[in-house]
Amino acid sequence: MTPLAVTDPPASFDVEAFLGAERGRVNAALSALASSRVEGAPTVLREAMQYALATPGKRLRPALCITAYRLLRPGPAPDAVYRLSCVVEIIHTYSLVHDDLPCMDDDELRRGRPTVHVVFDPGTAVLAGAALIPAAVRVLDDAARELGLDAPARGRMIGELCRAGAAQGMVGGQWLDLIGEQPGATVDADGLERIHRLKTGALLAVSLRMGAMAAGADEARLEALTAYGNELGLAFQIVDDVLDVTRTAEELGKTAGKDVDAGKATYPSLFGLQRAREMAVERTGHAVDALRAVDIHSPELEALAAYVLERGR
């Protein structure tokens, strides 16, 4: 399949405005959940969870979830869709809290803010991260119930979330990423792709699937959205690797050049900067191709693919 060129987003679609608007509603939903869902927990643990959930972010995963819902139910999405979209952001947040730990990536800054274990302590960060997992499952069940999904549909979504966040999914990717950074570790191109498929692709794909399932999508569309999510995840990581080489800490909001300093395998280190950029273009092309093959013509999803590339320019 020849990838389409998607470097030019649809001229009529303002992706920044779209993401900004969704981010506003997602942040409001996330903030409300962060208050209501931790009631009764010990105060400081609750504050650590809330601090983590308030980490600024693009809210790309929720935007994917909401957009997938609207593919089948056009128009403004109900509030419960925004709550549903927070589920994947909660899981993403917990993975970042654990990734930043001293025994993992040992990052003291995340989007320009001190990380959870710095503001609190590593033990609290371990626990706050783990406590976000059952919280996410409960938010999912409640939001899907509000959307009128029956118990079998809700159970299926919980199963999919748990698979995406499993040792065979996101956590497996985190682990491969962790050991890939050890002195003497060698990661080849296949290994690097596996890391990113697991660490990033699995959760992006399930974000889209949850939104689409909530709207009653058929299997063909779910598969196409899965492929889009996986390819987008790879493009996203390639661009992240490129940014680590080309941007300053101030622009990134985190320590720059860290991958290079750590001698870590990245797309630029394995393929060179130019080829890495081309690969990101190819991946977003595959992503959009997968959608069009089942007649999904989504300005939002195509623009998001282009937006991921734009970041790496």
Added chain:
Amino acid sequence: MTPLAVTDPPASFDVEAFLGAERGRVNAALSALASSRVEGAPTVLREAMQYALATPGKRLRPALCITAYRLLRPGPAPDAVYRLSCVVEIIHTYSLVHDDLPCMDDDELRRGRPTVHVVFDPGTAVLAGAALIPAAVRVLDDAARELGLDAPARGRMIGELCRAGAAQGMVGGQWLDLIGEQPGATVDADGLERIHRLKTGALLAVSLRMGAMAAGADEARLEALTAYGNELGLAFQIVDDVLDVTRTAEELGKTAGKDVDAGKATYPSLFGLQRAREMAVERTGHAVDALRAVDIHSPELEALAAYVLERGR
């Protein structure tokens, strides 16, 4: 309510033989799940999860789950009940892996074996622990399905498990326990009870509830089993505190006298050894009272209450 004296287990009931037999079937189920449920995960992460799940243990939580099931469905329980009972052991195991971390209790031994972060590394232990949570949810859903439970019943059980393992439940208790050990922290009797209700009682109670729900128990029985689980959890922790003072490391399979060295608030430190022992007796009395109030006369559950006390003699 005057607590019954339950220090003498029913003479006709051999609790050691009962626990040993259940432990054999639970360990077989747990071992099979530890193989089948981590397929496709990175090898060492998988091994860390399997190593954690193979930690020897009393398997008290599974025994409670199975016994609660048999209260309503007497006779040998099907294999799926044993798989269901493993769910709470998987959650318990993940909490131990995180509790043992250097940034938490910093324990190098657990039941005489090196802890997960010692055999592997702390980062792997964080991830292996977290990955056990979604695995437990999936085991629950599958086992409950095998037992013929419909999607609403399975969803309810998943919700209860997630509540028990939440920041308002087990993880909240772990966190309170962690900060209670900090230099200068003061924990009073109410605080100590809260720690143990959350850290231990919540999961013991849901173990019983899951077994009883799988067998179709009514709300009155579920409430009685919850009360039994909470009281048993408190008794168990009081006895654990007593053992820390009175036993050697060899007998305990972990570092002894650790609580005293850490200046940690315990039942013996707050109330003295004699009063702590009496409190454990009172708690097990309350536990059995709660059952008898709804006409549950269970030799197993009464013997288990007595057994918890026996450990502390």
